[in-house]
Amino acid sequence: MQRLLMIAGTALLALSVQASAEGDAAKGEKVFRKCKACHAVGPDAKNKVGPELNGIVGREWGAVEGYKYSNALIEMGDGKVWDVETLDAYLTKPKDVIPKGKMAFAGLKKEDDRADVIAYLAQFNAEGATE
Template sequence: MQRLLMIAGTALLAVTAQASAEGDPAKGEKVFKKCAACHAVGESAKNKVGPQLNGVVGAPWGRIEGYKYSKNLVELSDGKVWDEDTLVVYLTKPKDLIPKGKMAFAGLRKEADRDNVIAYLAQFKEDGTTE
């Protein structure tokens, strides 16, 4: 029952939280500083406490080879993709999407911050380039 409620809550968040492709990458770069202690982007990005995030927008869950994802993320990942809607839910409150995940960050409260970070991350291709 608890799992069903969690799934229903996540679905509700996904329906009510809407990602905007209109975020500002420059503002997102500033907000990403909150993420940079654990994640990296760019051509020299390496895994840290969290995986590097090059090419994450539109990518399958758990795709970075060599990074040890939480068992819960792996269990839930079947066919899932980090699309904008999923990223909005995750960036709002990570534990709502992956309850037993490693992510200790509480989330970004402001919708604009989430939209801007997604726009910033969307610039990076899998190899870390932006062009």
Template sequence: MQRLLMIAGTAFLALTFQASAEGDAEKGARVFKKCAACHAVGENAKNKVGPQLNGVVGRPWGAIEGYKYSKALVEMADGKVWDEETLTAYLTKPKEVIPKGKMAFAGLRKEADLVDVIAYMAQYKEDGTTE
């Protein structure tokens, strides 16, 4: 039952995310401050406790060279991509997407924060530039 509720909730979030206008990257920059202790974006971004997130939207799971991903993520990664739907689910409840993953963050609760932080991360290309 709990798994069914999680799937329904994830589907709802994905639908509302897609139905809404793109997020506000400027507001997402403020939300990203919650992520910045462990992750970086931008031209000089380096791996920290978590991998750098340049080009994360559309990137395959476990693709950052030199970052030691959790065994759980590596085992689940087969063909998976960090698309907007997956990021929405993961940033809402990371442990429900990757149960034994390394991410300690509990998740974002506000839909607007999710949409905005994904818009913020989406502006960064793989090389860290935004243009």
């Protein structure tokens, strides 16, 4: 079952990367500095206050092993996937998407910043390699 989810996630990732092409990954890397206190990406990424974000675009909610998600995310996330639209809404104002979630960050107000961060994150597959 996990392998099937991985294959489906990879296919969705390929589609999502195209959808996030309007963002600039290089600029997104700079914007992501705001996120680094709580999140990591790349081959050596580990969970911090928030989960590691490798393969986030196309991944199911609550899917990082070893991370203790909020009950709100678990309850709301059944079958949901972090697609570009959901990530954009979440990065705009996390509490609007998951009202009782753990994320304390207020959000990114600028649409370009959100698109850039999503483009940056979309580069990383589940193992943290860039494609």
